[in-house]
Amino acid sequence: MSALHQITTAALRCLPAETAHGLALQGLAAGFGPRERADDFPSLAQSLMGMSFANPVAVSAGFDKNALAVTGVRRLGTGFVEVGGVTPRPQPGNPRPRVFRLAEDRAAINRLGFNNDGAQAVHARLAALDMGGTPLGVNLAANGDSAEPADDFVALVERFAPVADFLTVDISCPNSSNGQVFLDPQALEGLLARLNAARDASGARPAMFGKLSPDIDDTRLAELIAVMRAAGIDAITVCNTTTERPASLQSAHAGERGGLSGAPLFEMANEMLRKVYAMTGGEVPLVGVGGIMSGADAWTKIRAGASLVQLYTGMVYEGPGLVQAIKRHLAQELERGGHANIADAVGSEHR
Ligand SMILES: Cc1cc2nc3c(=O)[nH]c(=O)nc-3n(C[C@H](O)[C@H](O)[C@H](O)COP(=O)(O)O)c2cc1C
Structure with missing residues (x-):
């Protein structure tokens, strides 16, 4: 990371977490930050679900909820x-403070509650973008006060199918009253049937991803995976934040309510990733998220079965250069292990 980025990252950490995040996004939107290419390591490229990924690394949902800094985020490489x-209607989210840094634990706790500008505003921003072939996904959520959360998801699929390459159905948010309604297998089955119908009717065919919570037991996990597979889900994102509080946490904010992310989530998320890879026989692309703080962490997830990786909290601690550092590390590991390309390394720890 450049000295300037290091100083900026350290300075932002002196501000309240949500204020710092807002400034970081504004900075990226204004053209500050790294300027890296997506395709500088050819061995990291792969085709998946009909999309071309120049590399497998992205910033995860929640970082740019309102699509304000898409070009800046792309420039991270x-x-x-x-x-x-995004929810159908704009909503303010929960009262502040609602994001907490746990610096000693290299973690964060958030209970934002889907604060966002709503589908109409986000759609207008996305429609004006030129993605230059980079796959674009929209993470979908129901409004917290919605009486019919399934209707919300249907409306979101109808609106975003024409502008997105993939849509992530987030059924795993611990911070919203409707955030985990569809962690019930029967409810999920009904929802996915409606979403598939809405997508087909739209005439567009974005891939459909499902995002899971780490806070479910193995029986429930197997049921949900079976439902997703029967519905033809294209990829599974493992995983969202956890409401668990590992005994190892040191920080004063460890007792705050909300979802824990960052380093303490890493092993928990990896264990779940391995299980989902085994349950799906490696046949469904997985997006590995949770606690990636370094290139080595991302490599662990690839080997455990992730075709793609995402990170959020790691950037808070390591700065925006982390994306490029991860790519460099992955390319080195591929070479060291004699893998021709990233696809060859996915799930390699299982073989
Ligand atoms: C402040 C914050 C807001 C988030 N908002 C969302 C969201 O709107 N939708 C979602 O699916 N995940 C959301 N997440 C979860 C992240 O996408 C990711 O799954 C989780 O933070 C674990 O990754 P990490 O340890 O790299 O942060 C949020 C995470 C944080 C820290």
Whole structure:
């Protein structure tokens, strides 16, 4: 990371977490930050679900909820983009403070509650973008006060199918009253049937991703995976934040309510990733998220079964140069291990 980026990252960490995040986004939107290519390591390129990924690294959902800094985020060198979570109507989210840094633990706790500008505003921003072939995803969520959360998801698919390459159905948010309604297998089955119908009716065919919570037991996990596979889900994102609080946490904010992300989530998320890879026989592309703080962490997820990786909290601590550092590390590991390309390394720890 350049000295300037290091200083900026350190300075932002002196501000309240949400203020710092807002400034970082504004900076990226204004053209500050790294300027890296997505395609500088040819061994990291792969074709998946009909999309071309120049590399497997992206910033995860929640970082740019309102699609305000898509071009700036791409300039970090990312291979794809996911904006959102977006709800049909704008909503303010929970009262502040609602994001907490746990510096001693290299972690964060958030209970934002899907604060966002709403589908209409986000759609207008996306429609005006030129992605230059970089896959664009929208993370979808129901409004917290919605009586029919399934209707919300249907409306979001109808609106975003024409402008997105993939849509992530987030059924795993711990911070919103409707955030985990569809962690019930029967409810999920009904929802996915409606979303598939809405997508088909739209005439566009974005891939459909499902994003899971790490806070479910193995029986429930197997049921949800079975439902997703029967519905023809294209990829599974493993995973969202956890409401668990590992005993190892040191920080004063460890007792705050909300979802924990960052380093303490890493092993938990990897264990789940391995299980989902085994349950799906490696046949469904997986997006590995949770606790990636370094290139070595991203490599662990690739080997555990992730075709793509995403990170959020790691950038808070390591700065925006982390994306490029991860790509460099992955390319080196491929060469060291004699892998021709990234696809060859996916799930390699299982073989
Ligand atoms: C402040 C914050 C807001 C988030 N908002 C969303 C969201 O809107 N939708 C979603 O699916 N995940 C959201 N996430 C979860 C992240 O996408 C990711 O799954 C999680 O933070 C674990 O990755 P990490 O350890 O690299 O941060 C959010 C995370 C944070 C820290």
